[in-house]
Structure formats: structure tokens, C-alpha cells
Amino acid sequence: MSSASFAWFARHEIGLFWRDWTALVLRGKPHRRIFVGLAIAGFIIGMHVVAWFTVTDTVDLAATDPRAVFIFVSGCALVSLSLMVSQSLEMVTRAFYARADLDLILTSPAPSARIFIVRFCAVALMSVVMSAALAAPFFNVMAFLEGPVWLLSYFALLSMSAIATAIAIVVAVALFATVGPRRTRVIAQIIAAVIGAGFAIAMQLVAIVYFGNVSRLSVLTSPELTGSLPPVASPLWIPARALLGDISAVLAFCIAGFGILALSIAAFSSRFATLALSTVGVSEQSAANSARPARFRAGTVRRTLRRKELVLLARDPWLLSQTLMQMLYLLVPAFLLWRNYGTDIGAVIVVVPVVVMASGQLAGGLAWLTLCGEDAPDLVQSAPMSPHIALQAKIEAVLIAVGLAVSPIVAFLGLVDLRAAAITAGCMVLSASAATAMQVWFRAQARRSHFRHRHASSKIATLAEAFSSICWAGTAAFLALGNWLAAIPAAMAILVLVFVWMIRPREA
Amino acid sequence: MTVRQEDAPALSIAGLFKSFDKPAVCGLDLEVEAGEFYALLGPNGAGKTTTLRMVAGLLPPDSGSISIYGIDALFHPVEAKRVVAWVSDEPMIYDKLSPLEYLEFVAGLWSVDNRAAEARSGELLELLGLAPHAHERCGGFSKGMRQKVALAGALVHEPRLIILDEPLTGLDAGSARQVKSVLQERVAGGVTVIMTTHILEVAERMARRIGVIDRGRLIAEGTLEELRARSGRDGSNLEDIFLDLVAESGSGADEAAA
Numbered sequence: 001m002s003s004a005s006f007a008w009f010a011r012h013e014i015g016l017f018w019r020d021w022t023a024l025v026l027r028g029k030p031h032r033r034i035f036v037g038l039a040i041a042g043f044i045i046g047m048h049v050v051a052w053f054t055v056t057d058t059v060d061l062a063a064t065d066p067r068a069v070f071i072f073v074s075g076c077a078l079v080s081l082s083l084m085v086s087q088s089l090e091m092v093t094r095a096f097y098a099r100a101d102l103d104l105i106l107t108s109p110a111p112s113a114r115i116f117i118v119r120f121c122a123v124a125l126m127s128v129v130m131s132a133a134l135a136a137p138f139f140n141v142m143a144f145l146e147g148p149v150w151l152l153s154y155f156a157l158l159s160m161s162a163i164a165t166a167i168a169i170v171v172a173v174a175l176f177a178t179v180g181p182r183r184t185r186v187i188a189q190i191i192a193a194v195i196g197a198g199f200a201i202a203m204q205l206v207a208i209v210y211f212g213n214v215s216r217l218s219v220l221t222s223p224e225l226t227g228s229l230p231p232v233a234s235p236l237w238i239p240a241r242a243l244l245g246d247i248s249a250v251l252a253f254c255i256a257g258f259g260i261l262a263l264s265i266a267a268f269s270s271r272f273a274t275l276a277l278s279t280v281g282v283s284e285q286s287a288a289n290s291a292r293p294a295r296f297r298a299g300t301v302r303r304t305l306r307r308k309e310l311v312l313l314a315r316d317p318w319l320l321s322q323t324l325m326q327m328l329y330l331l332v333p334a335f336l337l338w339r340n341y342g343t344d345i346g347a348v349i350v351v352v353p354v355v356v357m358a359s360g361q362l363a364g365g366l367a368w369l370t371l372c373g374e375d376a377p378d379l380v381q382s383a384p385m386s387p388h389i390a391l392q393a394k395i396e397a398v399l400i401a402v403g404l405a406v407s408p409i410v411a412f413l414g415l416v417d418l419r420a421a422a423i424t425a426g427c428m429v430l431s432a433s434a435a436t437a438m439q440v441w442f443r444a445q446a447r448r449s450h451f452r453h454r455h456a457s458s459k460i461a462t463l464a465e466a467f468s469s470i471c472w473a474g475t476a477a478f479l480a481l482g483n484w485l486a487a488i489p490a491a492m493a494i495l496v497l498v499f500v501w502m503i504r505p506r507e508a
Numbered sequence: 509m510t511v512r513q514e515d516a517p518a519l520s521i522a523g524l525f526k527s528f529d530k531p532a533v534c535g536l537d538l539e540v541e542a543g544e545f546y547a548l549l550g551p552n553g554a555g556k557t558t559t560l561r562m563v564a565g566l567l568p569p570d571s572g573s574i575s576i577y578g579i580d581a582l583f584h585p586v587e588a589k590r591v592v593a594w595v596s597d598e599p600m601i602y603d604k605l606s607p608l609e610y611l612e613f614v615a616g617l618w619s620v621d622n623r624a625a626e627a628r629s630g631e632l633l634e635l636l637g638l639a640p641h642a643h644e645r646c647g648g649f650s651k652g653m654r655q656k657v658a659l660a661g662a663l664v665h666e667p668r669l670i671i672l673d674e675p676l677t678g679l680d681a682g683s684a685r686q687v688k689s690v691l692q693e694r695v696a697g698g699v700t701v702i703m704t705t706h707i708l709e710v711a712e713r714m715a716r717r718i719g720v721i722d723r724g725r726l727i728a729e730g731t732l733e734e735l736r737a738r739s740g741r742d743g744s745n746l747e748d749i750f751l752d753l754v755a756e757s758g759s760g761a762d763e764a765a766a
Contacts, residue, residue: 304616376600
């Protein structure tokens with residue numbers, strides 16, 4: 001293998017990826033291999049069981065109208081594609097900004113475009129993995145039932161990821177050209193978040209509006225839609241037919257998919273190195289100036305810390321995109337509740353659990369940022385104050401930030417229904433406090449920029465945080481309805497909190 | 509009850525031990541006089557940073573005692589921290605704050621009067637050449653600028669003891685001179701400075717006394733002349749003396765090669 005060839009770069013990348021992945025999964029404990037292996041095997045078997053039963057329903061659909069199957073598969077493919085584009089955009093952008101070994105490679109005599117081409121092909125492979133985890137069991141079950149031709153569907157999936165990567169490359173290059181390297185990363189993150197959630201949410205909202213439930217399947221199998229579909233032979237069905245194992249469709253779809261990726265790479269590969277170099281030393285913060293005049297404010301140590309945390313939170317663009325995502329996802333349950341119960345119990349009541357749930361989730365994220373994502377831990381620790389003061393100030397900052405975010409909604413509720421507003425405020429405090437407490441107990445020092453990996457530090461805390469927020473949302477909903485059943489989710493929320501406290505790491 | 513002794517040494521360490529996977533600091537005894545510029549030298553992994561982190565209250569020792577201007581730093585950490593500033597080789601600043609906002613934050617942590625802190629911040633930013641960038645966020649700053657912001661933060665609360673761990677790493681000649689000049693001014697004003705550095709010329713020129721640490725123990729200490737006398741190499745520079753001392757101590761082969 002000659003040095004700096006495509007194969008040489010690919011081997012280098014695979015080696016690095018494998019080490020990163022094993023380090024992430026095993027966390028330095030080789031004995032976890034067995035546990036991880038068993039978990040993966042369990043997931044694969046479970047997914048195949050699910051696929052086995054689901055395939056029967058799909059076959060029933062096929063008996064009525066093949067286009068119903070096509071539209072169902074196309075809908076699923078579009079959801080997958082939106083997730084793939086979201087994931088690819090994030091990874092493609094990161095490839096331009098990551099410095100690790102890029103400076104070394106770019107300063108070497110090796111053709112710089114090769115490393116990017118290898119990395120973008122890796123992006124295509126990576127983005128197919130997540131979809132394959134869900135789709136592969138279906139392909140395998142169909143291959144078992146109908147014959148090995150179904151295994152060709154894997155190529156269709158690969159073609160989809162190639163298209164997603166091509167879209168991501170075009171979007172990333174366009175962002176560099178329009179908003180510049182300073183802002184591209186943040187805007188790409190926001191676009192990725194919106195694309196990832198947007199399509200699935202839109203389908204759910206349509207399902208709720210027209211069919212009264214949250215299932216995307218309702219939209220895809222509705223007579224209104226199937227009645228207006230193009231004929232079976234239409235080229236529009238090529239992706240669906242490819243995913244269903246049709247040889248000619250697989251061939252056409254692969255030529256199209258890989259062709260689009262090749263075209264996008266060919267069109268922009270000469271600019272990859274330039275774009276990567278343009279990101280050196282830029283920061284989205286460096287352009288921003290503080291408009292505040294140079295006037296220091298008096299205050300206690302606690303107030304100083306609180307103020308600093310609030311300023312940092314307000315200036316966090318990643319937090320903005322994450323909050324936007326959470327709000328987008330909460331649209332679905334809010335809309336479903338309004339659709340199902342709004343006319344009977346008052347539309348205002350359905351907002352109550354949604355706000356409570358959002359408060360808990362938001363508090364969890366903010367608590368991680370303030371407690372774990374402290375970028376100057378030595379400074380705070382070397383300051384003349386008790387560690388409790390710093391902790392208190394940070395917790396206060398989290399609760400204030402959550403309060404500021406949701407208080408307009410609570411205030412609006414108060415105008416319409418004072419009791420509902422009071423319940424929302426009370427449960428919101430409980431939900432946010434519980435999520436914050438969990439982050440306090442499981443806190444571990446990290447960089448603020450590692451926010452997107454925060455769930456990896458403690459999956460138990462993350463799950464408990466979500467479950468606690470759901471329980472407090474349930475409590476708020478029942479209280480708003482004046483139902484004594486509110487005691488049940490409240491008790492569950494308290495039990496979760498006690499459980500998390502009992503299993504907390506002792507050194508925290 | 510801690511009583512600050514005006515004539516107490518700036519730093520007094522006795523029998524300090526700290527182990528991680530293996531011993532890092534082994535029964536270290538060290539005393540630094542008030543108003544002294546003290547350079548702590550040693551090969552990589554000698555225990556310099558671990559020692560200084562324990563002094564700054566960032567790491568609890570396994571045993572031993574640390575006294576700062578007569579204040580027992582292990583029993584009265586808040587009192588001790590009030591007079592200490594810590595600057596690490598990796599600047600501890602916030603990307604999303606401007607230098608001025610950072611200094612306001614640090615002054616708040618040390619409960620410095622806001623008017624005094626504001627005036628002092630302006631002077632420090634001017635002195636370190638950061639005034640034109642006072643309102644820019646630190647995220648886009650170079651390593652040297654970040655280090656200078658961190659140093660300004662360390663000085664804004666007027667500490668009596670400044671501990672610097674490799675403060676000149678990555679600084680250009682101009683920035684390094686600014687930092688050295690600021691530190692020398694502070695020492696002239698009675699402030700004590702303890703600094704680790706691998707740039708031996710800096711230690712040679714700036715430090716009144718030099719301590720050499722290896723494998724968690726102080727293997728030599730004194731003025732440059734005293735160290736020369738001890739090594740028996742008249743007229744030799746600190747680099748030669750340091751390499752001799754470390755080689756004598758047993759772990760210097762690699763360092764000497766480096």
C-alpha cells in the first residue's frame with residue numbers, strides 16, 4: 001500500500017475510529033467487552049423479533065395496493081434521509097473544523113483532497129450505520145421469507161447515505177461561502193437539528209391534524225394520499241422499490257446516489273483544503289464585542305458567580321439549538337393533547353404538562369453546562385470561598401435561567417387560568433429542581449464544548465432525569481384536572497429522585 | 509484561630525506527601541521568604557505542578573503541612589486563598605467573556621471593591637497590551653493573549669503570593685517580556701512570586717533563589733552562586749548546573765538528552 005494513497009488514508013482513519021469507539025464503549029475497562037457484546041446481540045435479536053411481526057402488517061398492506069407499500073417505504077426512507085442529512089451535516093462540518101491531525105496532513109506533501117474524500121466517504125458509512133440498525137432486521141427477515149434478493153436493499157440504504165452526504169457537503173460549502181467560516185459551524189448545527197427533527201415532527205403533526213393520533217403511518221396509508229399517488233411504474237417509486245429489493249431499481253438508485261456523491265466531491269474537492277484552512281483561528285465568539293461600558297458592578301461572591309453563569313448561558317449558541325430542538329419535540333405532545341382533550345378540558349390545561357416537562361429537560365441541560373462545563377475550574381476552586389457557595393450560585397443560575405425561559409408562558413397561563421398557572425409554576429420548580437439535583441449528584445468535570453456528549457457520562461442520570469420530568473409533567477396534568485391520581489406520578493418522581501440519590505457516585 | 513504573622517515566610521511547606529498511582533511528592537520541605545522571586549525547576553514529572561496545586565488549594569495533600577504567610581492553608585483554606593493567585597500553563601479563562609468581564613468576575617470572586625477593581629483592571633490591561641481588546645471576547649485570542657488575560661486576572665485582586673506554573677510557555681518574545689516585567693514590578697513592590705519554568709534563562713535572570721525538585725523531593729536550593737558552588741562548576745550557567753543536579757539525582761538521563 002503506497003503512502004498517502006486513498007487506501008492508506010482509509011486505513012489510518014479506520015484505525016483512529018476503532019480506537020475512539022472502543023475507548024468510548026469500554027471506557028478503559030476491557031472486561032466491558034462481554035457486556036457490550038451481549039447488549040449488541042440483544043439489540044440485534046430484539047430488532048429482528050420486532051421486524052418479524054411488523055413485516056406481516058406490511059404484507060397485508062401490499063395485498064390492497066402496492067402503492068400503499070411504496071408510499072409507506074418512501075415515507076420511512078424520507079424520515080431516515082432527514083436523519084442521515086442531519087448527521088452527515090454535523091460530521092462534514094466537523095471534518096473541516098477538527099484540527100487534531102489535520103494541520104499535520106495539510107502541511108505534508110500528501111494530496112490534501114484525499115483525506116477529505118476519505119473522511120466524507122466515512123461520513124456516508126457512519127450515517128448509514130444508524131439507519132441500518134433499524135432497517136437491517138427488516139431486510140434480513142424479508143430475505144429469509146422471500147429470498148436473498150432482499151439483501152440488495154442494503155445497497156439502496158448505502159445509496160441513500162451517499163445522497164445525504166452529498167447534500168451535507170453542498171450545504172456546508174454553501175454555508176462557508178455565504179456566512180463565512182466564523183459562523184458556519186453554529187449555523188450548520190442548528191440546521192442539522194432542525195432537519196433531523198423537522199420532517200418527523202411535521203409528519204406527526206399532519207397525522208394528529210387529520211387522523212387524531214401520533215402515528216406517521218396514518219398519513220402514509222390514508223386513502224386521501226393513496227388516491228392521488230402516481231402509477232406503480234412511475235420513476236418516483238425507484239427509491240422505494242430499491243429498498244424493497246427490486247434489482248433494476250437498486251441499480252438505478254445506486255448509480256444515482258453514488259453519482260451525486262461523486263459529483264459533489266468532484267465539484268468541491270479542490271476547495272476542501274482551503275475551507276479547512278479558513279477555519280484556523282476563527283471563533284464565532286471573537287467577532288462579538290461586549291457592548292457594555294467598562295463599569296464594574298458590586299456584589300457578593302455568589303452574585304458574581306451567578307451573573308457569570310447567566311452571561312455564559314446567554315452567549316451559548318449550541319444551547320440555543322438544543323433548546324430549539326427540545327421545544328420542537330414538545331410541539332407534538334402539546335398538539336396531540338390539544339387535539340384530543342383541548343375542546344373538553346380547555347386548551348390551556350394541555351400546556352401545563354408540556355411546560356413542566358420542558359422545564360425539567362431544560363434544567364438538566366443547563367445544570368450540566370454550569371456544573372460540569374466549567375471552563376475555569378482552577379480559578380473557581382482557587383478563589384477564597386467555600387465550595388458550597390459556588391455550587392449554590394450555579395444551581396441558582398440554572399433555576400433563574402429556566403424561570404426566565406418559561407415564565408412568559410406561565411404568565412400567559414395566569415391571564416387565562418390562574419390555578420393552572422400556579423400548578424405549572426409549582427411543578428416546574430419541582431421538575432427543574434429534581435433534574436438539577438441529579439446533575440449535582442452525578443457531576444463530573446468536562447469542557448463546556450462537550451455538551452453534546454453529556455449523556456455519555458451517566459446514562460442512568462440521563463434516563464432518570466427524563467423519567468422524573470415526565471412524572472412531574474403527569475403530576476401537573478392531573479392536578480390541573482383536579483384529579484387525585486396526581487399523587488401517583490408525584491410519588492414516582494420522588495422515588496426516582498431517592499433512587500438516583502442512593503446510587504450517586506460517592507465522591508461527587 | 510489563625511493569626512497572620514507579618515514576619516512569617518510567604519510559603520512554608522513541611523513533610524508534604526502526595527501519591528497518585530505512584531508517589532508524586534515525597535516528604536517535600538520548602539520555605540520561600542516574603543518578597544522573594546523563587547524559581548522551582550525540575551524535569552518533567554518531578555512533582556512541581558502537583559506541589560504548587562496543593563499550595564493553591566487545588567489538590568489535597570496526603571500528609572504534611574502548608575503555611576502561607578503564617579496561615580495554615582489546610583485548616584484555613586479560604587483565608588489562605590485570599591492572598592494567593594494561581595496561574596497555570598493552560599490559561600483559565602472563559603471564551604465567551606471579554607478580558608474586562610473576566611477581570612470583573614475574578615475581582616468579584618476575591619471580593620475586591622468594584623471601583624478599585626475597575627481602575628486596576630484598566631491599568632493591567634494597559635500594562636499588558638490588552639487595552640485595545642478589552643471588550644472583545646477571549647474565544648478568538650491567541651495563546652499569548654489568553655495567558656496575559658489570565659495573568660491580569662491573577663493580579664487584579666493584588667495577591668501577596670503569586671504562583672505561576674510555566675507562565676511563559678507559548679508566549680512570543682514581546683509578550684514574555686511584558687509578563688516578566690509585570691512580575692518583577694510586583695516583586696519590587698513586596699509581592700512573592702513562585703514560578704516553575706523550563707526556560708532556565710528566565711530563572712537565572714529573574715529568580716533570587718532557585719529550587720530543584722526531582723522525584724517529589726527538593727534536591728538542591730539556593731541562589732545561582734550557591735548552586736554553582738555546590739556543583740563545583742564556577743562560571744557555568746544554570747542549564748549545566750541543573751542537568752548535573754538532575755543527573756546526580758538519578759532521573760536526569762532523559763532530561764539531559766532533551
